[in-house]
Amino acid sequence: MTAAGAKISVQGVAKTFQSAAGDAVSALGEVDLDIAPGEFVSIVGPSGCGKSTLLNVLAGFEEPSQGEALMDGRPIRGPGPERGVVFQEYALFPWLTVAGNVAFGPASRGIAADEVAARVRHYVAMVKLDGSERKYPHELSGGMRQRCALARCIANDPDVLLMDEPLAALDALTRLSLQDELLRIWSEASRERPKTVLYITHAIDEAIYLSDRVVVMSERPGRIRRVIEVPFARPRAPEIRTDPRFHALTDEIWLLLRREP
């Protein structure tokens, strides 16, 4: 099942929760998934299908009830800086400025102060927040907050980026422009070392536009219904949104999501 050299390997991972009434609720069915180094994989699925649970397992926030999640062939035990997480709610530290937030990871890992400062400058510029270094998160718009969260994550130079609906809280226009920004930032950050991305979303067009592969999940308890290869070459431009193949893919995924199990 496991491809040799997979960056992330999910093997028979399932998760059941204890409900308030005391009975076991299955949130995530058995899932197998391999992600190659440098690959961008999206997961789409209906609400409550367990896609966020899967991400939390990979981030090390939750333990699977069954199966195992591996990174570079080693089981994932708890959170770690080699797996950066970007949250839908940004999760920026409100008591730190933009620069303070971006510096948090490198400083946590004992990197020298001048090197941390250099990284902050580099990544703040990469997400185009230069000039806002000394602002606090509450002074930023939603889009700027997510740029800041992205910079905080990438400044730590993780191998794997786990993104949990990062653009879901933004308005439609900001969202479209940030999709392009995300691709640009990802490719810039991947120049030194390829970065593997697992991207959770419920927007089908977003998944197609960004990813190499789209994983379509079924309703709770979530299982993989199909994995779809996206045929468009990189770098991607907004024009592919009008490509007939783009619409065909959207329809295909839409039908998969609508179909009763």
Add this chain to the structure above:
Amino acid sequence: MKGNRIGNFCWRLALPAVLIAAWYYATEIRPMLHPTLLPSPLAVLRMFWKLLWNGELFVHIGASLLRIFYANLAALALGVPLGLAMGLFRPVERLLDGLLSIFRPIPPLAWVPLSILWLGIGTTSVVFITFLAAFFAIVINTIAGARAVDRLHMRAALSLGASRRRIMTHVVLPTVASYVFTGLRIAIGVSWMSIVAAELIAASSGLGYMITYYREALRTDAIIVGMLTIGVIGLAMDLATRRIEQWLMPWRTGYHLA
């Protein structure tokens, strides 16, 4: 913007001005009440001037402020560690919650008789009563702060590679600090109210004592000087703590500035 601000300021002063004018009218122009019941604003101002220049007012203000300071210092020193322990460790909370819940509804002033018996009349007694008022405000807010640490902030810090120690100093502490500050602001407010009441009975200095003293001398003008001084200082302390909060924690109050 600036004109708006001045307008706002005038609007705030409108009602006090009307009140003073009515007071002036009812005492100076067409006296309706005996000066012992309500002295004129001019008499109050003269008395204020006198108490200011003979230094009496400063002595009492100083005594009250010093007690507030001691009481809140003690409340912080005891309340913050206790609140942290209760907020972070369940067994400590189970152990202490019952006791705290019983003592909390008792108004600090109900402690006056016991306090006089145990500690006598004077600074110790007043500080003790004021401390009780401040202590609960700080404990309750510290507990709330320790519980308010955002799970997402915790997860973000962990996945950025922060150690337990760093999470304590860089995530838990900033969250708790802002709650402690809210607690301190409330504590200063309630301790200012309870100190004056405690000094009415259990002290021989302070603004509360000054008011009782002049009640016995039937000097209503001095009583009113004492009351207004309390109001103005209370207001000044609240404004000052808010300023300090804005300065120390710009991320909290920034919403109002934007």
